[in-house]
Amino acid sequence: MIQLPGVPTPLARVIEMLASLPGIGPKTAMRLGLNLLSRPAADSTQLAETLKSLHEQVGFCETCGCFAEQERCQFCEDTRRNEAVICLVEQPVDVLMMERGHAYRGVYHVLGGRLSPIDGIGPEQLRLAALDKRVEQGVRELILATSATVDGEATAYFLANRYEQQDIRISRIARGVPEGGELEYLDEHTLSRALEQRVHWDAAAL
Numbered sequence: 017m018i019q020l021p022g023v024p025t026p027l028a029r030v031i032e033m034l035a036s037l038p039g040i041g042p043k044t045a046m047r048l049g050l051n052l053l054s055r056p057a058a059d060s061t062q063l064a065e066t067l068k069s070l071h072e073q074v075g076f077c078e079t080c081g082c083f084a085e086q087e088r089c090q091f092c093e094d095t096r097r098n099e100a101v102i103c104l105v106e107q108p109v110d111v112l113m114m115e116r117g118h119a120y121r122g123v124y125h126v127l128g129g130r131l132s133p134i135d136g137i138g139p140e141q142l143r144l145a146a147l148d149k150r151v152e153q154g155v156r157e158l159i160l161a162t163s164a165t166v167d168g169e170a171t172a173y174f175l176a177n178r179y180e181q182q183d184i185r186i187s188r189i190a191r192g193v194p195e196g197g198e199l200e201y202l203d204e205h206t207l208s209r210a211l212e213q214r215v216h217w218d219a220a221a222l
Contacts, residue, residue: 020046027053079150081126081143082111091115091123098122100156104147104175106130106163110199114161117208122159125150130162130171139174157185159214164193176217186217 020028027049035045052060076082077089084090091097091111101122105111111124127142151158160175162168176186190213193202 076108076126079146080111080124081128081146082108082124096121100154101159102147102150102155102157103159103161105161105199106168106171107200110161113199113202114207114211116204117211118204119208119211122157127162127171130165130167131174132167142171144178151179151182151184155184157187159211160186160188160217161199161211163199164195164197172217187214188217189214 020031023031030052031042031045031049034040034048035042037045040048052063073085075084077084077092078087079092080089082089082091086093098121102125103114103120103122104125104127105114106127106129108126111126114120114124125143125147127144127147129137129142131137131139131142158175158179160172162171162175172188176188179186189210193199193206193210199207
């Protein structure tokens with residue numbers, strides 16, 4: 017536990033939990049903890065109940081793997097979307113980032129990661145069996161939207177090879193996504209442009 021002279025143990029625990037969140041340092045955690053303490057107890061109770069229900073009410077779509085409150089997410093349930101076009105992303109948060117561009121009207125498939133031998137992540141750890149079933153159901157295009165990192169590119173190359181014998185178009189989002197960039201940190205204009213300018217996958221050009 018973080019040792020903070022003069023800080024009561026319950027408050028210190030709150031500060032420690034807040035400091036464990038990404039982007040929040042000890043000083044920010046201290047300010048947030050003190051702010052919570054200064055608010056009415058009802059506010060803290062409501063926050064605690066909301067956090068408690070997070071894992072109880074939010075799961076993952078049985079079809080694409082994105083965040084969902086029911087068995088299927090809102091994107092898979094949207095009948096206006098083109099189910100013949102699937103955008104492949106690494107994590108559920110990438111779907112949310114892609115949607116910010118308002119340019120894509122197909123569906124998604126969350127891989128659950130990217131190939132990384134050094135981290136022990138191989139094809140078996142990705143949601144490829146579920147993707148294989150979807151491809152067999154008449155998909156016309158797979159859009160490779162993995163991150164522009166070494167592992168992301170390796171994953172895209174693997175996926176392109178895996179499905180190159182299928183009668184489907186395989187494309188890669190354009191270089192609006194910077195090298196070494198993560199989809200989670202890109203703005204909606206960059207993502208929108210990357211989708212609009214996606215190119216056909218050509219292994220020979222690599």
